[in-house]
Amino acid sequence: MNNYQLAYDKLNRAKNILLLTHQRPDGDAISSVCALTLLLDEMSNSISGDTKNYTAFCYDHPPETFNFLPNINKITNHIISKKDSFALVTNQINKKNITSFWEFDLIIVIDCGSLNRTNLAEEIKKRKKANQIIIEFDHHKKMEDYSDIEIKKPEAASTTEILYYFLKENNLKITKDIAHCILTGILTDTANFLHPTTTQNTIDIASEMLLCGASFPKITKYTQRNKNLTSMKLWGMALNNLKIQPKYNIAFSVLTLKEMEKFGEDKDAYDGIAGFLSNIYNIAMVVFLREEKKGKIKGSLRTSRSDIDVSKLANYLGGGGHAKASGFIIEGHIQKTENSWIII
Numbered sequence: 367m368n369n370y371q372l373a374y375d376k377l378n379r380a381k382n383i384l385l386l387t388h389q390r391p392d393g394d395a396i397s398s399v400c401a402l403t404l405l406l407d408e409m410s411n412s413i414s415g416d417t418k419n420y421t422a423f424c425y426d427h428p429p430e431t432f433n434f435l436p437n438i439n440k441i442t443n444h445i446i447s448k449k450d451s452f453a454l455v456t457n458q459i460n461k462k463n464i465t466s467f468w469e470f471d472l473i474i475v476i477d478c479g480s481l482n483r484t485n486l487a488e489e490i491k492k493r494k495k496a497n498q499i500i501i502e503f504d505h506h507k508k509m510e511d512y513s514d515i516e517i518k519k520p521e522a523a524s525t526t527e528i529l530y531y532f533l534k535e536n537n538l539k540i541t542k543d544i545a546h547c548i549l550t551g552i553l554t555d556t557a558n559f560l561h562p563t564t565t566q567n568t569i570d571i572a573s574e575m576l577l578c579g580a581s582f583p584k585i586t587k588y589t590q591r592n593k594n595l596t597s598m599k600l601w602g603m604a605l606n607n608l609k610i611q612p613k614y615n616i617a618f619s620v621l622t623l624k625e626m627e628k629f630g631e632d633k634d635a636y637d638g639i640a641g642f643l644s645n646i647y648n649i650a651m652v653v654f655l656r657e658e659k660k661g662k663i664k665g666s667l668r669t670s671r672s673d674i675d676v677s678k679l680a681n682y683l684g685g686g687g688h689a690k691a692s693g694f695i696i697e698g699h700i701q702k703t704e705n706s707w708i709i710i
Contacts, residue, residue, distance in 0.1 A: 368535070369515055369516065369517050370517065370531065370532050370535035370536060371535060371536060372515055373501045373515050373517060373532065374532070374535075374536040374538075376472055376499055376501060376515065377406075377409075377472065377501075378409075380418070380471050380472035380499075381419060381471055382419045382420070382421075382469045382470045382471055382472070383406065383418060383419065383420040383421070383470065383471075383472045383473075383474065384420070384421050384423065384467075384470040384472070384473045384474065385399050385402055385403065385420060385421065385422040385423065385474050385476065386423050386424075386473060386474065386475050386476065386478075386484050386486065386490075387399050387423075387424050387475075387476045387477055387478060387484070388424075388425075388477060388478045388479070388483035388484060389424070389425040389426045389483060389484070389485050390426050391424050391426060391428055391429075391477075392477075392554060392555070393431075393432060393550055393551060393553075393554025393555065393589060394477055394524045394525050394526060394551040394552075394554055394555040395424075395476060395477040395525070396424075396428045396429075396432045396435060396438065396441070397432075397435060397524075397526050397547040397548070397550040397551035397554070398476045398477050398503065398524075398525045398526050398529055398547070398551055399422050399424070399441060399476055400422075400435045400436060400437045400438055400440075400441075400547045401526060401529050401544050401547035401548060401551075402422075402474065402476070402529070403420065403422050403437040403440050404436060404437055404541065404543050404544045404547065405533070405538065405544065406418040406420050407437070408538075408539070408541065421442065421470070422437075422440050422441045422442065423441070423442055423443065423445075423486075424441055424442075424443050425443060425445075425484065425485040425486070426443060427441075427443045428441055429637065431588060431589060431592055431637065432550075432588070432589075433588075434584065434585075434588045435546070435547060435550060436543040436546065436547070437543075467489060467493075468494065468498075470498060471497060471498060471499065472498070472499050472501065473490065473493070473498060473499070473500045473501070474500075474501045474502075474503065475500060475501070475502045475503070475504075475512075475513065476502075476503050476504070476525060477503070477504055477505070477506075477525040478502070478504060478506075479504060479506030479507070479509055479686045479687070480509045480510060480686055481510065481512050483686070490512075491512070495514075499514045499515070500512060500513045500514050500515070501513060501514065501515045501517065502515070502516050502517060502518060503517050503518075503525055503528055503529060503532070504517070504518045504525055504528070505518070505519055505520055505521075505522040505523070505524060505525050505527070505528055505688075506518075506520065506677075506686060506687065506688065507520050507677065508520075509681070509686065517532065519531075521563075521565075522563075522568075523552055523555055523556050523561070523563040523564055523565065523568040524551040524552045524554075524555035524556070524568075525551060525555075526547060526548040526549075526550070526551025526552055526555075527548070527551070527552060527567070527568060527571055529548060529551075530548050530571050530575075540574075540575075540578050541578070541579075542578060542579030542580070544578075545574075545575040545576075545578035545579055545580040546575075546579070546580045546581065546584075546585070548571070548575050548580070549572055549575040549576070549580040549582070549585060550580075550585050550589070552568060552571065552572050552575075553572075553582075553585055553586070553589065554589055556568065557641050558586065558590065559572075561670075561690055561691065562670060562672065562690055563688065563690060593635075594635075596629050596635055597635040599629065600621075600626070600629050600635050600636070600639075601639055601642065603621065603625060604619045604621060604639050604643065604654065605619070605643075607619045607620055607621065608643065609706065610646075610649070614650060614651075615648075615649060615650040615651075616649070616650055616651050616652070616653060617643060617646050617649045617651070617652045617653070618652070618653040618654070618655070619639075619643060619652075619653075619654050619655075620654075620655045620656070620657075620700055620707045621655070621656040621657065622657050622700045622702060622707070623657040623658070623659065623699075623700070626656065626657070636656060639654055639666070640652060640654040640666035640667070640668045640691075641668060641691070643668070644668035644669070644670060650669065650671060650674060651667060651668065651669045651671070651674060651676060652666075652667070652668040652669070653665065653666075653667055654666040654667075654668075655700065655707075657699065657700045658695075661697050661698065661699060662695055662696070662697060662698075663695065663696050663697070663698050663699075663700060663709065664693065664694075664695050665680075665683065665685070665693060665694045665695070665696065666691075666692075666693045667679060667680055667687070667691070667692045667693065667694075668690065668691050669689075669690055670690065674689075675689040676688075676689065676690065676691070676692045677689050677692040679692070679694075680692030680693060680694045683696055684696065696709075698710060
């Protein structure tokens with residue numbers, strides 16, 4: 367069996383399944399998790415299928431932008447710490463339903479790149495390897511070995527694209543809801559087919575998802591045309607702070623904590639700023655920095671140049687991502703100077 371078939375065989379045999387994606391999830395991560403929960407529901411509802419017990423977990427609660435996705439309510443971020451293990455709330459509606467980590471016989475890590483991005487790396491590394499299998503679905507470059515079955519395609523535009531291949535290889539039905547998730551992951555990770563990661567395969571898969579019932583207008587309504595007045599003012603401030611470093615032809619913008627305090631705690635408002643700034647003509651790279659509380663600075667890197675891989679810089683700074691879109695978090699404070707900013 368190839369890895370797609372082997373993964374499905376493990377999925378069929380598993381009794382308790384943990385679906386896990388990265389902290390601060392994006393549209394591709396959330397869509398991938400939702401697609402797999404829908405598949406597990408379909409397997410449970412089949413005439414010969416056994417009920418699939420699963421928990422979908424993300425350390426951070428998914429942005430409200432993606433509330434339109436089917437089964438998103440099944441993703442929990444509630445964790446109960448224990449001395450030697452941890453337990454997860456398996457159902458947001460019924461918070462009395464707790465499952466110990468050691469009960470999971472299959473762990474599926476989705477769109478993570480590095481296991482550290484799950485925020486449960488140390489716990490997972492202590493798993494019982496003989497009884498707890500890890501399957502990895504991802505389209506980031508390989509950074510470490512931790513999975514038993516690795517399904518990784520860095521050339522794919524999104525992780526949902528890889529899930530499409532998984533479904534096709536195993537002759538599994540792509541329902542309207544699953545198609546909606548797959549197309550959402552593709553659109554959000556390619557910025558509606560604008561990123562260079564878009565290939566002919568990507569376009570063909572997107573077209574097939576439309577034929578399966580996915581709604582392009584609905585997805586773009588919630589993921590693109592969803593900015594409120596506060597978000598637009600915040601984007602305006604990012605544009606106002608925009609500068610170009612002529613020596614390296616890098617565009618950069620910075621938002622300090624003091625500037626952002628005017629706009630409240632809406633973290634979703636920052637989504638898309640770096641991608642929007644990358645529309646500047648003939649720029650090598652865009653760097654967008656925003657200061658967070660507790661001495662953290664979040665950085666986003668974007669490029670459309672074929673000869674630049676921004677993930678190398680992100681990895682050097684402890685982050686990760688793709689060749690054209692990456693991010694990182696570093697410690698420090700942003701201090702404004704007369705003509706620019708410095709990190710202290």
